[in-house]
Amino acid sequence: MLILLPPSEGKTAPSDGEPVDVGSLALPGLNKTRERLLDVLSRLKFPGALKYLDVGPGLLAEAQRNLxxxxxxxxxxxxxxxxxxxxHLGLGAFADTDRVLIASALWGFVRPSDRIPAYRLSMGATLPRIPSLPALWRDPLRKAVPDEGLIVDMRSGAYTAAWKPKAATLVGVRAFENGKTISHMVKATRGDVARILLSGDPVETPEDVASAVRAAGHEVELSGSGRSWTVDVLK
Known part of the structure; x- marks a missing residue:
């Protein structure tokens, strides 16, 4: 089982420590693209570059970290x-796991233990001479990311457009309260589900995923067939 997580918009900037060593990050086949993006970000001119990053003036200091x-x-x-x-996940308890990859517009994917700085870049940004980050990442990710077995995908939006498994069995996770989806609740539920899966015995099938979440006390509906499945957590 492999769990794909989204990044967070908010990040805690490390106060000390050695800088990133790109060569030590997981999936070294992504390093050429990582280096290219680091070069582009280091040359941005502020405050004009805020439009590329799609953030407002209130985030100027955070965006300038990219330099x-x-x-x-x-x-x-x-x-x-x-x-x-x-x-809700408490990822620090699973820092050394090889069952998690975190999506990133800058790094492609990283492991929980990979050392990175705080940055400001979403997959929807349009950088100079790079109008589409999903398009930039698509081929490198296709070549570098394992596409096999069971993948529980908790990404959304442009991050799923950057890479979609073709051969693996894919399980998405949704959350509903009184028949409606609420963004805050979906994020919390995905964190809970990831923690449940990482804490228990290894799962190998969509049915195993649904059973594990159900055993943890949640009401669950499983739907799908073949290589595409969805676990709905109902509140």
Missing amino acids: TLREAPAAPAHEVYTGVLYE
Whole structure:
């Protein structure tokens, strides 16, 4: 089983530590694209570059971190990524797992233990001479990311457009409250489901995923067939 997580918009900037060593990150086949993006981000001119990053003036200081990412302090990804999903998951307890990859517009994917700096870049950004980050990442990710076995995909939006498994059995996770989806609740539920799956015995099938979540006390509906399945958690 492999769990794909989204990044968080908010990140905790490390206060000290050695800078990122791109060569040490998981999936070294992505390093050429990582280096290209680091170069582009280091040359941005502010405040005009805010339009490329699709953020407002209130995030200027955070966005300007992109200028010095090669020299900035780095920390394990499980410490840098924050937000509702990560609060419910408690990824630090699984820091050394090889069953998790975290999607990133800058790094492609990283492991929880990979050391990275805080950065500001979403997959929907349009950088100079790079109008589409999903398109930029599509081929490198296709070549580098394992596409086999069972993949529980908790990404959304442009991150799924950057890479979609073709051969693996894919399980998506949704959450509903009174028949409606609520973004905050979906993130929390995905964090809970990831924690359940990482804490228990290995799962191999969509039915195993649904059974594990159900055994943890959640009401679950499983739908799908073949290589495409969805686990709906009902509140």
